[in-house]
Amino acid sequence: MSVLARQRQELAALIRSALGQLMARDELPPVNIPEVTLEIPKDKAHGDFASNIALVLAKQVGMKPRDLAGKIAGILSTHQYIEKVEVAGPGFINFFLTKQWLYQVLQAVEAQGQDYGIADCGQGERLLLEFVSANPVGPMNVVNARAAAVGDTLARILAAVGYQVATEYYVNDAGVQTEVFGRSLLARYRQLDDPSYPFPEDGYPGEYVVELAKRLQAEAPGFGQMDEAAQLEFCRKWGIDQMIEWQKNDLLNFNVKFDCWFREQELHEANALESIIQLLNSRGFLYEQEGALWFHSTAFGDDKDRVIVKSDGNYTYVTADIAYHHNKLQRGFTKLIDILGPDHHGYIGRMKAAVQALGCPEDTLEILILQYVALLREGKPVKMSKRAGEFVTLEELVSEVGRDAARYFFVMRSLDSHLDFDLTLAAQQSNENPVYYIQYAHARISSIMGQAEQQGIHVKPVAEIDWQVLDHELEIDLIKKMAELPEELVEAAKERAPHRIARYALELASIFHSYYTHCHVLGEQEKIRDARLALVECVRTVLRRVLGLMGISAPERM
RNA sequence: GCGCCUGUAGCUCAGGGGAUAGAGCAUCGGACUUCUAAUCCGAGUGCCGCAGGUUCGAAUCCUGCCAGGCGCGCCA
Numbered sequence: 001m002s003v004l005a006r007q008r009q010e011l012a013a014l015i016r017s018a019l020g021q022l023m024a025r026d027e028l029p030p031v032n033i034p035e036v037t038l039e040i041p042k043d044k045a046h047g048d049f050a051s052n053i054a055l056v057l058a059k060q061v062g063m064k065p066r067d068l069a070g071k072i073a074g075i076l077s078t079h080q081y082i083e084k085v086e087v088a089g090p091g092f093i094n095f096f097l098t099k100q101w102l103y104q105v106l107q108a109v110e111a112q113g114q115d116y117g118i119a120d121c122g123q124g125e126r127l128l129l130e131f132v133s134a135n136p137v138g139p140m141n142v143v144n145a146r147a148a149a150v151g152d153t154l155a156r157i158l159a160a161v162g163y164q165v166a167t168e169y170y171v172n173d174a175g176v177q178t179e180v181f182g183r184s185l186l187a188r189y190r191q192l193d194d195p196s197y198p199f200p201e202d203g204y205p206g207e208y209v210v211e212l213a214k215r216l217q218a219e220a221p222g223f224g225q226m227d228e229a230a231q232l233e234f235c236r237k238w239g240i241d242q243m244i245e246w247q248k249n250d251l252l253n254f255n256v257k258f259d260c261w262f263r264e265q266e267l268h269e270a271n272a273l274e275s276i277i278q279l280l281n282s283r284g285f286l287y288e289q290e291g292a293l294w295f296h297s298t299a300f301g302d303d304k305d306r307v308i309v310k311s312d313g314n315y316t317y318v319t320a321d322i323a324y325h326h327n328k329l330q331r332g333f334t335k336l337i338d339i340l341g342p343d344h345h346g347y348i349g350r351m352k353a354a355v356q357a358l359g360c361p362e363d364t365l366e367i368l369i370l371q372y373v374a375l376l377r378e379g380k381p382v383k384m385s386k387r388a389g390e391f392v393t394l395e396e397l398v399s400e401v402g403r404d405a406a407r408y409f410f411v412m413r414s415l416d417s418h419l420d421f422d423l424t425l426a427a428q429q430s431n432e433n434p435v436y437y438i439q440y441a442h443a444r445i446s447s448i449m450g451q452a453e454q455q456g457i458h459v460k461p462v463a464e465i466d467w468q469v470l471d472h473e474l475e476i477d478l479i480k481k482m483a484e485l486p487e488e489l490v491e492a493a494k495e496r497a498p499h500r501i502a503r504y505a506l507e508l509a510s511i512f513h514s515y516y517t518h519c520h521v522l523g524e525q526e527k528i529r530d531a532r533l534a535l536v537e538c539v540r541t542v543l544r545r546v547l548g549l550m551g552i553s554a555p556e557r558m
Numbered sequence: 559g560c561g562c563c564u565g566u567a568g569c570u571c572a573g574g575g576g577a578u579a580g581a582g583c584a585u586c587g588g589a590c591u592u593c594u595a596a597u598c599c600g601a602g603u604g605c606c607g608c609a610g611g612u613u614c615g616a617a618u619c620c621u622g623c624c625a626g627g628c629g630c631g632c633c634a
Contacts, residue, residue: 043577052576055614065614089577090615135634175634292632303561303630310632317634342628345562371563372627412582413571418564418627425570425583431596434582440596448593503572506581517589517598536593558596 002117002486003104010081011049011095012036018075019053027071031060038095040484047086047094048480054091065091102476103467105483109538110462116545117486121493122163128328129155131339132251133170136243137181137204140250140394142421143341146373148394149410149551151339152256153498156549161493163335166259170324173240174264175317180204181243182236188213189223189235212242250394254403255551262327264320272323273315277308279326285357295322300353300362303346321347322354325365329358336365337496339415345369368496370415376422392423401426404552408435411550412502434506438547439555441509441516445540446556448521452533455522462538465531474515475535481508482542489549498550505546512539 001009015036022028034056038049054069061068069087076093077085084096109116131151134144151167159165172178184203188210191197199205216223216238223234244261251257267273277293280286285296291311295318298305308319328336336355340347348367355365375382375392382392397406400423409426412434413419426433449459470479485504492500521532544554 039576041577042580046577050577055576059614092577172634177634290632294632307632312632314632316632342563344629346629348562369563369628374627416563417571420570422570429583432583433596436596437582440594444594444597451593499572503581510581513597514599516593517595520593522593558594 004483008038018072047096049095051093069093102479106462117489120162126333127163127335128333129337130168136240142373145394146410148256149407153411157493168260169258171263185235185239267323276323297350297353300356302349302353339368371418373419378424405433405435414499438505438509441512442543442554443558459537460530465534469531477511
């Protein structure tokens with residue numbers, strides 16, 4: 001349990017016992033004591049912790065909130081942990097604690113290091129997080145980049161709170177668009193010798209297809225001797241493979257590495273679609289109508305039933321998706337999270353229905369909708385359509401804005417926000433970008449450490465410092481902020497809200513920068529110097545920790 | 559017509575039952591003989607889209623409306 005959680009628990013117990021005493025003395029009518037929550041006030045003039053218990057209970061016991069709060073406070077103020085209790089506002093009880101608990105925070109940070117804040121809400125549950133999953137017919141774009149940054153960060157957060165997380169990219173390498181892609185590539189190949197060779201009307205017009213055709217010519221001897229059908233198939237398979245390698249590489253440059261790239265083709269080769277149809281049929285969830293086979297998804301709350309096998313005998317995409325999710329479950333995952341774009345929100349009902357039809361609880365599958373990025377350049381919208389062959393790629397984004405800045409920019413917004421990303425602004429502001437602000441805090445501490453080292457000064461273990469000299473307001477603020485990380489992580493995980501970590505990092509860095517200008521570490525008298533050195537080392541640990549959670553580097557110098 | 563998301567400072571966004579609604583950017587004014595000025599300190603700005611309702615208390619929950627984005631195929 002985190003230091004903060006323990007404090008809350010102890011205070012809550014004290015409040016409950018105070019209420020008990022009041023009832024025992026007949027100063028309070030007997031009532032059921034509701035759950036006692038302690039919040040950290042926004043305004044630190046309101047203490048370390050605050051309770052609204054008097055406000056909640058006032059009506060039930062027929063007292064004015066402030067009077068009840070006063071009675072409770074009267075009992076609690078004698079407790080050893082508590083320096084001061086105040087009744088404030090409409091009836092809040094504000095607790096000012098002795099500083100000793102802050103020291104425990106430093107010990108926790110020191111002891112846990114880059115594991116600081118880990119929790120066990122996940123209890124080792126095997127969780128599969130699928131994200132990006134862009135079609136392998138074009139380069140990664142900015143929307144994919146947002147999904148990559150958010151998904152990767154969320155995966156790290158979920159792992160930190162105790163889930164056994166695997167990340168996965170689903171490759172649609174079996175759909176019609178891959179055939180179109182193959183035809184596009186072959187046409188570009190032919191055009192290398194015969195510029196008048198027609199390009200398919202629905203083909204992918206991007207320049208990258210031409211580049212690929214040139215590589216095909218150079219790298220695939222014997223291709224020219226194949227017959228047309230073999231060439232087409234080769235273009236499709238080889239081309240898709242190249243695209244996937246390209247995507248993988250772009251993502252690696254973005255510091256996103258998937259545990260698994262799962263190919264739809266695998267499902268077809270294993271006859272997984274036939275199997276899933278049999279399975280659903282045997283469970284009575286399929287029926288025939290108008291020559292098609294339908295999945296009775298409305299039985300599980302979907303808007304309408306879905307066609308599984310079309311009247312022409314072909315499968316719909318839903319069929320493969322059900323087979324895919326079945327496959328995930330068969331691999332032993334008991335929690336599935338997919339991050340999808342807003343154009344897929346209609347997909348939630350049918351897939352959740354499918355998972356239930358396969359015998360799993362409704363909440364086994366969770367679909368997060370990540371809103372689009374509206375990409376602007378100099379304030380004007382940039383169109384991003386693969387069909388039009390016009391887009392800003394992940395590659396361009398990373399080179400223009402930088403990997404760390406781009407990641408932070410995406411992660412700092414909630415999934416729900418319809419994000420405006422102005423490339424010009426991001427590039428211009430790159431020196432003012434919040435990510436540098438955070439990294440700079442880390443670099444500053446590293447610099448202090450470097451100089452300490454040169455002077456032969458070593459960071460003392462927290463157990464050996466005199467923590468009582470850490471009494472500057474900003475030192476208290478720093479420690480309290482560090483104390484918040486474990487809960488912040490749990491909230492970020494539970495709410496699937498990686499942006500909370502981005503905010504947290506900014507807040508911690510902000511307090512540090514202020515501290516840095518107001519207080520010196522080196523050059524102070526030894527006792528203070530050692531305490532501050534240890535404190536600042538803890539701050540560095542936590543900064544590195546949160547940057548790491550976001551997949552952002554923590555530079556020693558800038 | 560139905561469904562999902564959004565509407566908060568000049569801009570981009572946090573906050574999603576509690577106390578005086580916040581941050582960054584932008585604007586203005588200050589601070590470097592001392593560990594990195596990519597920093598710090600100070601200043602201003604809000605019918606929290608609108609209207610009702612629930613509550614001791616609503617930016618937050620409920621209902622209706624307005625505006626924007628995205629969906630609603632035997633397309634993927």
